[in-house]
Structure formats: structure tokens, C-alpha cells
Amino acid sequence: MEEFAAVSGISRPTLSKYFNDPESVRQSTREKVELALTQYDYRPNVFAVNQNRRTTRNIGVVLPNLSDPFFAEIGRKVELACISAGYSPILMSSHGSPEQESRNLEALRSLKPAGVLLAPFGRVSDRRDIEKFSQDVPVVLFDANVEGLCEAFVGTDNFQSVDLIVEYLCRSGQPPCLFEMKSPLNPNANKRRQAYLESMGQHGFEAHVYQVDGEGWGFEEIGRSEGGRLLYEGRFKTDTILCSNDRLAIGMLSAAYNLGIRVGHGDGAALRVAGHDDHPFSRFTSPSLTTIAQDYAAIANRAASTLFNILDTGERLKTREETLFDGSLVMRNSA
Amino acid sequence: MEEFAAVSGISRPTLSKYFNDPESVRQSTREKVELALTQYDYRPNVFAVNQNRRTTRNIGVVLPNLSDPFFAEIGRKVELACISAGYSPILMSSHGSPEQESRNLEALRSLKPAGVLLAPFGRVSDRRDIEKFSQDVPVVLFDANVEGLCEAFVGTDNFQSVDLIVEYLCRSGQPPCLFEMKSPLNPNANKRRQAYLESMGQHGFEAHVYQVDGEGWGFEEIGRSEGGRLLYEGRFKTDTILCSNDRLAIGMLSAAYNLGIRVGHGDGAALRVAGHDDHPFSRFTSPSLTTIAQDYAAIANRAASTLFNILDTGERLKTREETLFDGSLVMRNSA
């Protein structure tokens, strides 16, 4: 930087100012710097810069599982939001393990991020680790909530979205059974069950919840094996199955196909299957999957802008914010 | 660190040595440090550490598109390999854009990575940017090759893998047509076409290549719309379609289902469809997809270990290495 100051004819402190914020120097000097920049190709050393700054422009983005296209997609939107706001996103996947989530936060700590956008595991997350971390760094949660922690939460209104699809299913055929995992990792699953029970009550139908065993993140496999078993044994009380999420539904469709059960809402169909999330693959299943689309873009943008506001004002939120977006019904061929 | 030196009774330079490599200090001192560490919870500042080191422990991992579960999966394996070797992986997705790929490399430059694992776009990548970057930082390519660039390439032997599935398809029914995109972004697609032509020749069958239009990364959509059109118009010369990759095949299956065409190898099936890559979802399609499994784990590990070797010895490879792993046939129900 000293050398660059010499050749550009600008003093080092002024250059320092320029690199912190080009707008903070007079236009004539700015132009001089930018001219020299094209000729000498100098760039500040990130590590030296961040060493003395109390706040970096790094934003940690922590997702539970990048192998899930849902998170890959929402992660991408969050990254783009960061970039366009002038921050540097650092993407981290917890690879399906809450321990890794805690480790990721620890690793982030040393990168001195200005803030963190976290899609936590939820109930399985280590509350204390998240709480401790969020005391030091502003954190905005999205997708899954951890009650009472961090600055804000942005997600989908499961009560609205589930009611929407339950209403549709009841109106267009037999009322739905709910198919889900026995001990869901995700708090949204619990919300959706409550919403299902509530909604069925409101429409005056009897609720039927089917909970199956299964560990880990192989939702499709669980949906296929356990859903297939229930189908084979004829256990579902109605011909309509609402799956707690699309990945289970994808497995269920696979099982139905293998059993020779025709799925759909047309003539000759023996089963209706619906999901939730509008998973990127749900439009390519056979038949294509009727589901609820979450507003990925809105969630990602709101989470990001909430964090940026906190960073800009430099002060934490007085009260924790919760923002829920509506889901929308995506009618396809499976129900 | 000064303070920690005071309370732990160890001099600062010795502590510095310890944090660089705990094995480099006498066992008795190591124990003293580790004892103090449990009590005072000190950790070196990453930025200050990396400022003076010419080489950090950062490994850049650049993938073309995280929304593709294939890359998400191989990226995960690469990350784990880095972590277990004591490096810090930094994952970056190019979001389907070669320009972003170049930007990612630029961004990485400032993080002074010890090395980079790059799954490039291939022909669409900016050769010069990659070449320039790889002069400064050791880069190992994987999945897609860029001829002659970087230290090494690790991927799948498309000639072996395609021959394997062509041979199987020819043996078990009508010889396959090839279904692919007209201007594939990926060099593997070109290799696969050559391999298909070669293999069909060897088995004494006439080759039929169907190339369709389509832009971007929506392979499933292209497979469905264009594949559906070809099916509807009855253009395929045989009843067996080998898709250039699983994502096209997933679209093709969706199209066949919508057209009421029964896919499979059993009685009553009118069409066989096969893919390539063993995409995470290919086992849940209807019917499940017969395909070629790439040895993700081997590719990821070899790419990583090749890079680590270069870093350990501190010298670039004399000759560029190319390692190709065999694919294996995964027989499911679609062909």
C-alpha cells in the first residue's frame, strides 16, 4: 500500500479511507486512485484489513444441509442478497448434524462476521451454543425457529399454508390423512401437525395422523419404505395423504408407483398425495406433486434485510421480530 | 496472547510454536499449555495469524452450482476430506455462471488459500482466468476437465462408464438412442457422446443421437419438454433412451409418465430410459432410474489428497496428472 501510495501520488491514509469507502474522498482524488488502480493492480490484504477493524463485511450463512436442494436454493438467494448489499457471504453447511452446527458457529467466530444468517435445526440445535454466539454476533434465524433466541426469525406461516392445502383437499375429495415422522428434527413439522389437527377440526372432519419411525435425513427413503408399508397394509383411513414435506411425499409417490397404485385426482386414480415446500423436484415426480410453495425469495430477502438493518443502525433490536410469509397452493397432478 | 503467556507461564514465542504445531514443543510444555487452555479459553486471532504466514490452511472449494444435488454431495465429501486433513474449506458456488466462477477465484485470491479444489464449468469457463489463478495457487480440478490447465484432474472415465451401460442396454433389449443437449456446458457430455458412438460401433449397432435445444441449468425441464416432444412425435428409432445425465432422464421419465408411456424393462413396458451419474433422486423416480454411479467418494478423496500432497511437499507437480475412476452400473427399474 505504501508503494501504491508512492506511484499513485496519494497518501496512504487517504488510500485507506478510499478503500474503506470510496465515497468518503473527494471526487477528484477518487478518480486519481481509480486511474492508478487500473495501472498498478493493487488490492488491500484482507487479513490485515480485518485485523484492525472491529467489524468485517463478512456474513456467515449457516444451513443445516446443503444436500437438500431446498436449502441449496434458499442459501443461494441469501448469498445473492448479501453480495448485492456489499457483504461477503460465507456459506457453511452443517451436514445434517447439530454438532456441526455448533462447530460452524465456533469457526465463524474467528472470522469476526458482522452478522450471521442461520437456518437452525430447531429443537435439535444446541440452544446454549446459539444463545452464546448470538450474544456476541447479531444473528437472524430463518426457515426454522428457535423460540426466543437471536434477533429475529423469518419463515413461513405453517398454520396458513397447511390450512390452505387441507381446505383444498377437503373440498376436492376425501379429507387428508397426515403422514409424518415420529420425532421430526424440524420445528416446522410440529407446527404443521398442529395446523393439520386444527384445520381438520374446523372443517368438521376426523383427523388421522400417521407417524413413522426413521432416523436422519433420508426422508425420501423413509417415505418410500414406511409409506409403502402403510399403503400395502391398507392402513390409511382415506384415499388422500398429506405429507409433512415434499421429500416424504416423493418417497410416498415412489412407493405407490412400485405398488401399482395410480396416484392423482383424475378418473382411475386410487390415491391422492400432497406435500409441502415446493421442493425443486416436486414438479418432476410422477405424477407431479401438488404442494405448498414457500416464498423462498421473500424469506431470504427479509432475513437478509433485517440483518442489514441491524448492522447499519449498529444497535440490536429492542424486541425480537417474527415475520411469517404466506405459502401458496401449487396444484399439480398428484392431488 | 501476551496475557495468556503471562498466566500460563509460557513465553509467547513458544506459544506461537505450539499453535502452529503442538507437536513441535516438548511434551511437558504442551501439557502446560493445554492445561492453561482449559482454564483461560484463549484462541489465536485468525486474521493476525494469516497475515504473516505466506500460506494459510484455507482450501477454496469452488463448485459450478450448489442447487444441483450432485455437486452438493461431492462438495460435502470434499469439505469433509479437507477438515479431516486439518484444513479449513471455504465453499463457493458459481451459481451456474462462468463469470461468477472467475469472480469466485478473484475473491479467493484475497483469502490466500493454500490451494483450491475446482469443479469448473469446462469449456464455458474462462481459461485465462483459471490459468492465471492457478499460476499463483495450486489448483486441482475435479468432475470436469479443462485440458492442460492446473495441477491435476480427477474425474470419471466416461468411456468406460458409457460403454458399460451401452453394453448392458444392447444385451438386454434394443440398442439405446442417445439423448442430450445441443450445446452442452459440460465437457463430460461431449466425452459421453464420443463414448456412445464408439461403443455402439463396437457392438455393431447403428447410433442415434438426439440433441435438443435448451439454455441454462434447468435440465429436468428441458428433458421433460424436449424429450416429451420427441416421444410424442415418435422420433426415437429404438425403444431405449440413454440420457446424457440423470437430470435429463428425470425430465424424460416425467414426460413419459404424462404421455401415459409405461417405462421399464418388464412386460407391458414400452420404453426404457437410462441415465448417468446416479443422482441422489434417481432412486426415487417412477420407475427408479437405471444409471451409472460415479465414485463420488473416490473422486473427492483423490482430488483432495492430490492437493494435500502438493501442499505438503511444497512443490508443484512436474507433469499434470489425470486420474479417472470407473463408473459402476446401477440397475434399477427404468431399463
Added chain:
DNA sequence: ATATTATTTTAACGCGCGTAAAGAAAATCT
């Protein structure tokens, strides 16, 4: 116990930049 070797301590410099203070220069105002 003495000589030899392996480690650690002390002291000091440097990395590349942020930042603060004081004076100089340029731009703007009266």
C-alpha cells in the same frame, strides 16, 4: 559431574493496514 544437545526465554523487528493528531493545501464562502 562435565560436556553436549534440545528447548525455552528474552528482546526486538516486521507484516499490511487502521487510525488519530496536527499541520498544509485546496475548495468554498463572504
Added chain:
DNA sequence: AGATTTTCTTTACGCGCGTTAAAATAATAT
């Protein structure tokens, strides 16, 4: 033109640690 304000230059210190060289100490060998 002189007074005032804005911006820049000069000077100097500090961030948290790597690294080196010489001196001191501890461990091992003779």
C-alpha cells in the same frame, strides 16, 4: 482578497501474531 471549511499529507502508534538471534535453561549423553 481574506476568512472559513473541507480535504489531504505527514507523522506516528497500534493491532495480534510470526519470526529471528542470542542468552538461559533443561534434558541427555559421556
